[in-house]
Amino acid sequence: MPEMFTVLPPAEALKVLFDHLPLEIREESIATAEALDRVLAGELTAPSSLPSFPRSTMDGYAVRAEDTFGATESLPAYLTLIGEVPMGHASALAVGPAQAAVVFTGGMIPPGADAVVMVERTQKLDAETIEVLRAVAPGENVIHVGEDIQEGEPLFAAGHILRPQDLGGLMALGITDVRVAARPHVAIVSTGDEVVPPEQEPGPGQVRDINTYTIAGLVARAGGVPEIKGIIKDDYSSLLSAARSALEAADALVISAGSSVSTRDLTSDVMNELGKPGVLVHGVAVRPGKPTILGVCNGKPTIGLPGNPVSAMVVAGLFLTPLLQRMQGLKNPPAQRRETARLAHNISSVPGREDYVQVRLVEREDQLWAEPVFGKSNLIYTMVKAEGMVCVPLDSNGLHQGEQVEVELF
Amino acid sequence: MPEMFTVLPPAEALKVLFDHLPLEIREESIATAEALDRVLAGELTAPSSLPSFPRSTMDGYAVRAEDTFGATESLPAYLTLIGEVPMGHASALAVGPAQAAVVFTGGMIPPGADAVVMVERTQKLDAETIEVLRAVAPGENVIHVGEDIQEGEPLFAAGHILRPQDLGGLMALGITDVRVAARPHVAIVSTGDEVVPPEQEPGPGQVRDINTYTIAGLVARAGGVPEIKGIIKDDYSSLLSAARSALEAADALVISAGSSVSTRDLTSDVMNELGKPGVLVHGVAVRPGKPTILGVCNGKPTIGLPGNPVSAMVVAGLFLTPLLQRMQGLKNPPAQRRETARLAHNISSVPGREDYVQVRLVEREDQLWAEPVFGKSNLIYTMVKAEGMVCVPLDSNGLHQGEQVEVELF
Numbered sequence: 001m002p003e004m005f006t007v008l009p010p011a012e013a014l015k016v017l018f019d020h021l022p023l024e025i026r027e028e029s030i031a032t033a034e035a036l037d038r039v040l041a042g043e044l045t046a047p048s049s050l051p052s053f054p055r056s057t058m059d060g061y062a063v064r065a066e067d068t069f070g071a072t073e074s075l076p077a078y079l080t081l082i083g084e085v086p087m088g089h090a091s092a093l094a095v096g097p098a099q100a101a102v103v104f105t106g107g108m109i110p111p112g113a114d115a116v117v118m119v120e121r122t123q124k125l126d127a128e129t130i131e132v133l134r135a136v137a138p139g140e141n142v143i144h145v146g147e148d149i150q151e152g153e154p155l156f157a158a159g160h161i162l163r164p165q166d167l168g169g170l171m172a173l174g175i176t177d178v179r180v181a182a183r184p185h186v187a188i189v190s191t192g193d194e195v196v197p198p199e200q201e202p203g204p205g206q207v208r209d210i211n212t213y214t215i216a217g218l219v220a221r222a223g224g225v226p227e228i229k230g231i232i233k234d235d236y237s238s239l240l241s242a243a244r245s246a247l248e249a250a251d252a253l254v255i256s257a258g259s260s261v262s263t264r265d266l267t268s269d270v271m272n273e274l275g276k277p278g279v280l281v282h283g284v285a286v287r288p289g290k291p292t293i294l295g296v297c298n299g300k301p302t303i304g305l306p307g308n309p310v311s312a313m314v315v316a317g318l319f320l321t322p323l324l325q326r327m328q329g330l331k332n333p334p335a336q337r338r339e340t341a342r343l344a345h346n347i348s349s350v351p352g353r354e355d356y357v358q359v360r361l362v363e364r365e366d367q368l369w370a371e372p373v374f375g376k377s378n379l380i381y382t383m384v385k386a387e388g389m390v391c392v393p394l395d396s397n398g399l400h401q402g403e404q405v406e407v408e409l410f
Numbered sequence: 411m412p413e414m415f416t417v418l419p420p421a422e423a424l425k426v427l428f429d430h431l432p433l434e435i436r437e438e439s440i441a442t443a444e445a446l447d448r449v450l451a452g453e454l455t456a457p458s459s460l461p462s463f464p465r466s467t468m469d470g471y472a473v474r475a476e477d478t479f480g481a482t483e484s485l486p487a488y489l490t491l492i493g494e495v496p497m498g499h500a501s502a503l504a505v506g507p508a509q510a511a512v513v514f515t516g517g518m519i520p521p522g523a524d525a526v527v528m529v530e531r532t533q534k535l536d537a538e539t540i541e542v543l544r545a546v547a548p549g550e551n552v553i554h555v556g557e558d559i560q561e562g563e564p565l566f567a568a569g570h571i572l573r574p575q576d577l578g579g580l581m582a583l584g585i586t587d588v589r590v591a592a593r594p595h596v597a598i599v600s601t602g603d604e605v606v607p608p609e610q611e612p613g614p615g616q617v618r619d620i621n622t623y624t625i626a627g628l629v630a631r632a633g634g635v636p637e638i639k640g641i642i643k644d645d646y647s648s649l650l651s652a653a654r655s656a657l658e659a660a661d662a663l664v665i666s667a668g669s670s671v672s673t674r675d676l677t678s679d680v681m682n683e684l685g686k687p688g689v690l691v692h693g694v695a696v697r698p699g700k701p702t703i704l705g706v707c708n709g710k711p712t713i714g715l716p717g718n719p720v721s722a723m724v725v726a727g728l729f730l731t732p733l734l735q736r737m738q739g740l741k742n743p744p745a746q747r748r749e750t751a752r753l754a755h756n757i758s759s760v761p762g763r764e765d766y767v768q769v770r771l772v773e774r775e776d777q778l779w780a781e782p783v784f785g786k787s788n789l790i791y792t793m794v795k796a797e798g799m800v801c802v803p804l805d806s807n808g809l810h811q812g813e814q815v816e817v818e819l820f
Contacts, residue, residue, distance in 0.1 A: 032608075033638075036627045050791070053615060057788060087644070088604035090614030106604055106717065108615040148789040155794070163820050164627025165793035168620040168719055171608035172790055194498035194516055198442075198581035204500030205463060205518040210578040217446045217574025228443075234497070307516065309578055335819070337747050378467060379558040380582055381460070383575035384565070409745070410573050 007283040009394050010318050010354055013294060016280050017319065018326060020296040025329040026182040026251065032170045035162050037223065038180040039328040044155040049146035050172055054109040058141045061100040061122060061130060062113035065138040076123070076131035085110055100130055109142055116141035149173070159331030181328035184224045186320075187246035188212050190231045190256045191239055191267070192307060197231060210309045210380055211256035218316045222324035224252075240270045243302075247274060251327065253302040254320065256312055257291070267304040271295045274302065285353045285394065288377040289315045301327075308378040314356045314389075337409040339388070341370040347399045349392040358386035359407055370407050386410070417693040419804050420728050420764055423704060426690050427729065428736060430706040435739040436592040436661065442580045445572050447633065448590040449738040454565040459556035460582055464519040468551045471510040471532060471540060472523035475548040486533070486541035495520055510540055519552055526551035559583070569741030591738035594634045596730075597656035598625050600641045600666045601649055601677070602717060607641060620719045620790055621666035628726045632734035634662075650680045653712075657684060661737065663712040664730065666722055667701070677714040681705040684712065695763045695804065698787040699725045711737075718788040724766045724799075747819040749798070751780040757809045759802040768796035769817055780817050796820070 008016065027041040056062065063079060071077035084102035085091040093101045095112035103109065103116060115136040123131040149155070149169075156166065162178070170178065190212045198208045209231055216226035227250055232242040239255070247253040253274075257267040272278035275298030284292040288311035293304030301323055305312040325333045341361060349355040359370040370390055375382040388407040392399055399405060418426065437451040466472065473489060481487035494512035495501040503511045505522035513519065513526060525546040533541040559565070559579075566576065572588070580588065600622045608618045619641055626636035637660055642652040649665070657663040663684075667677040682688035685708030694702040698721035703714030711733055715722040735743045751771060759765040769780040780800055785792040798817040802809055809815060 033623060033626070036630055051617065052612065055617075057786060086615075087602070088606075088613075088616050106602070106617070143786060143789070147786070149791045164624045164631065165719075165723060165790060165820065167627050168624035168723075169790050169794040171623045172618050172620045172719075174608055174611070174618060176609045192497070192516070196498075198584055199586045201584070202462065203498075205496075206498050207461065207465075207516070208582050208584060210582045213443060213581045214574045214578035216443070217577050220446055221574065309575075309582075313575060313578075335747060335749070337745060339745070376467060376553060376557070379553070380575060380579050381559045384579040410575065 007285050008281055009285050013281045013284045013292075014319060014322060017294045017296070017301065017323065020277060020280055021301060021326070022299045025327070026184075027179050028182045029177050029179050032167055032176050032178050035167060035178050035180060036164065038162050038178075039223070039330045040156050040158055040160045040162065041179040041181055041329065042158045044170075044175070044178075046149045046151055046153045046155055046173055047175070048173060049151045050148040051143055051145060054145055055143045056103045056105060056107050056109060056116045056141060057143060058116050058118045059104050060116045060118045060141065061132075062095055062103040062109050062116055063100045063132070063136065064095060064097060064113060065115040065136050065140065067098050068115070068117060068132045068135040071132045071135045073133045076133050077135075078125075079130050079132060081128050081130055100132075114138045114142070157331065159329045161330060161334065181330075184251040184324050184327040185227050185249070186219045186224045186252045186254060186324070187227045187229050187250035188215050188219070188254050188256065189229045189239070189242055189246055191234055192231065193234045195231050211305065211307070211312045214309060214313050214380075215254055215256060215305065215316055215320070218313070218320060219324065222321045223328055223330075224324045234266060236266055236269060239266055240273055243270050243274060247297065247300055247302065250300075252300055252323065253297075254305060254316075255302070256305045257293075257307050268293050271297060271302050271304060274298070275300070284315070284318075286314065286318065287349075287353055287355050289318075292319070294319060309380040310358075310377050310383055313383060339368060339407045339409060340404060341368040341407050343390070343399055343401055343403045343405050344369045344371040346401050347372060347390070347392055349396055349398045351395050351397050354394050355392035356389045357392065358382050359388060359390050360385065361387045361407065370405055417695050418691055419695050423691045423694045423702070424729060424732060427704045427706070427711065427733065430687060430690055431711060431736070432709045435737070436594075437589055438592045439587050439589050442577055442586050442588050445577060445588050445590060446574065448572050448588075449633070449740050450566050450568055450570045450572065451589040451591055451739065452568050454580075454585070454588075456559045456561055456563045456565055456583055457585070458583060459561045460558040461553055461555060464555055465553045466513045466515060466517050466519060466526045466551060467553060468526050468528045469514050470526045470528045470551065471542075472505055472513045472519050472526055473510045473542070473546065474505060474507065474523060475525040475546050475550065477508050478525075478527060478542045478545045481542045481545045483543045486543050487545075488535075489540050489542060491538050491540055510542075524548045524552070567741065569739045571740060571742075571744065591740075594661040594734050594737040595637050595659070596629045596634045596662045596664060596734070597637045597639050597660035598622050598629070598664050598666065599639045599649070599652055599656055601644055602641065603644045605641050621715065621717070621722045624719060624723050624790075625664055625666060625715070625726055625730070628723065628730060629734065632731045633738055633740075634734045644676060646676055646679060649676055650683055653680050653684060657707065657710055657712065660710075662710055662733065663707075664715060664726075665712070666715045667703075667717055678703050681707060681712050681714060684708070685710070694725070694728075696724065696728065697759075697763055697765050699728075702729070704729060719790040720768075720787050720793055723793060749778060749817045749819060750814060751778040751817050753800070753809055753811055753813045753815050754779045754781040756811050757782060757800070757802055759806055759808045761805050761807050764804050765802035766799045767802065768792050769798060769800050770795060771797045771817065780815055
């Protein structure tokens with residue numbers, strides 16, 4: 001019975017959902033080379049130091065720094081060339097007093113040497129002698145063992161999302177496999193006697209399925225795997241059996257509900273039958289977003305989305321995206337892209353409800369303006385024509401023309 | 411000969427590269443359901459109007475608005491119920507004067523009716539009679555034919571990147587396949603006698619390959635397909651034959667070069683041999699970023715990246731990412747995620763060069779501070795420990811502690 005539920009503000013509704021979810025993260029091991037944008041399941045520490053040998057940062061000569069002290073262009077230091085350090089091999093050379101060895105960028109500093117003189121700061125006198133025209137300090141132009149990372153140093157915390165440089169940093173240490181959160185599989189069930197698949201020519205009174213594809217896109221963007229389960233007729237037993245088999249094979253279930261009163265109750269009845277505790281939240285103080293149903297069935301989250309395609313996207317953004325991040329153990333979700341703009345028209349709202357308004361961004365008078373996209377809130381092309389949304393907060397009764405607003409970009 | 415080339419500012423270097431690239435975009439047709447984040451190859455217009463029939467936005471009664479004029483709670487309008495419009499079917503009903511038909515959200519408005527009274531604004535007297543407690547205007551609670559999108563209206567321009575709502579909007583119109591830019595295949599060749607694959611235990615003087623994986627990650631993020639070609643020895647004929655076969659099978663080539671003087675010249679010699687015009691830019695005024703080589707060989711872009719892993723990422727961000735966007739015909743690349751922060755330390759630079767400094771973001775005294783990550787610029791973990799980069803512009807000799815800076819987030 002929907003009447004038993006209080007309409008909650010979005011943040012509270014999300015908390016109720018999270019409080020009923022199990023804490024475990026489903027994990028898997030994958031190749032680091034395939035792990036871009038995946039979420040680390042556990043903390044990682046460096047198995048060895050990087051670099052593992054002292055390396056030159058320049059093309060030049062490995063020397064004992066003290067042999068160059070006081071060297072200038074007019075009074076150079078003279079050093080004896082004892083050979084060249086080959087790239088990718090240990091050197092048999094050892095640099096003694098007043099000696100120098102050719103070394104390339106990235107090459108090993110031979111024993112005895114403690115600094116590198118850039119080739120540009122030297123002059124070759126003959127095959128065996130160089131002049132050093134400027135002094136180097138001990139350690140100059142050298143990367144020491146462990147200067148990049150030390151053995152045992154923490155690399156990443158659990159819940160870190162892997163970026164290109166992180167893959168490189170792991171590979172540098174020979175960590176070619178990583179344990180990450182499995183991508184949550186989200187079954188998407190669409191309902192509605194009037195809904196037909198997009199490839200079908202709709203008959204009179206029929207419309208093509210939109211929500212399956214917008215929700216699948218949002219699932220993919222949040223790191224999940226959408227499982228498209230097709231369109232189910234608006235009757236209890238069809239929806240229950242489709243929802244049950246969809247949820248069994250997936251980590252989460254989304255039902256894009258028919259929007260009439262009767263089908264709304266259908267979704268909630270089915271969610272209560274799927275497993276305990278069933279429906280947790282029925283109705284959220286957000287517009288557009290009616291009706292939103294949040295539940296957990298046998299440890300798996302289930303979300304009933306409005307049939308209205310704009311509401312469905314707004315509600316999925318508020319609940320499904322954070323849910324998928326939480327299911328992957330993501331600690332610091334990447335900040336949403338935003339733009340600051342001035343509002344081109346008044347937006348009215350009522351306190352006690354969050355409003356989301358689609359806006360276009362327009363450059364005018366050297367400023368960026370957020371122009372609300374007009375049109376009934378259930379038209380998908382109001383979302384298509386928009387670049388982002390402006391949120392009117394819970395306690396506000398509207399935003400004024402000319403006000404600075406934050407636009408959450410799509 | 412590198413000496414023949416002037417070191418160009420990054421924006422000019424990119425222009426030189428683009429000016430030598432063919433304009434054609436390689437296209438392909440794919441399922442709309444798989445087209446998230448792909449770039450449209452051509453303009454699209456609406457093949458039909460949406461909705462294709464007038465729809466109710468509410469559960470209620472389809473009526474002739476004029477029959478409700480003046481209706482109030484104390485003086486309701488009495489209408490005769492003639493039946494229910496089934497969802498997903500044409501209705502045989504036609505609403506005449508003083509008549510009403512039950513209609514659900516999304517259902518078809520039957521002929522004769524021009525508005526919908528919400529069920530909450532009515533009272534049912536008996537099986538055949540309702541009271542309307544408030545007047546509705548013509549068109550109220552109705553979505554008209556073409557109100558979402560009109561047949562022939564432009565939907566998207568070529569070069570538009572497809573978002574979740576765009577997939578929904580296309581499916582709504584039955585556009586189940588789209589022509590998009592093919593993902594550019596980028597062959598990545600790593601060179602260096604000291605470089606070994608990550609799965610191998612490095613011997614003395616050897617290091618594991620980093621750049622292949624950071625660059626592959628950046629290619630994937632920019633919509634390309636990385637083709638990992640392995641590590642090639644630092645000699646002209648090995649590199650030439652590897653580069654030639656890699657470029658033949660790909661749309662672009664990246665050579666992550668050894669960083670010593672001799673191997674730098676190798677990359678440029680190979681690029682000149684691969685095809686005309688060959689090397690276009692040798693050296694860019696950016697730090698870290700030495701040496702950067704940009705070229706076009708028989709119509710295909712080739713980029714020589716520095717061996718230093720931080721430089722390689724900075725240069726790839728400046729050239730490879732915009733190159734891949736351009737190869738896909740992307741018109742308005744999504745804005746990079748940014749944060750405004752105060753700089754925690756001075757950064758020195760020299761005019762005539764763009765500097766990129768890795769920073770950590772730290773909350774302190776209720777403010778966000780950008781703290782430069784210390785360490786030599788060739789340590790991959792300076793990138794790993796950073797959340798983003800701050801650019802010191804071309805004409806600046808540095809940024810001051812306490813200054814507001816824009817941090818480009820990774």
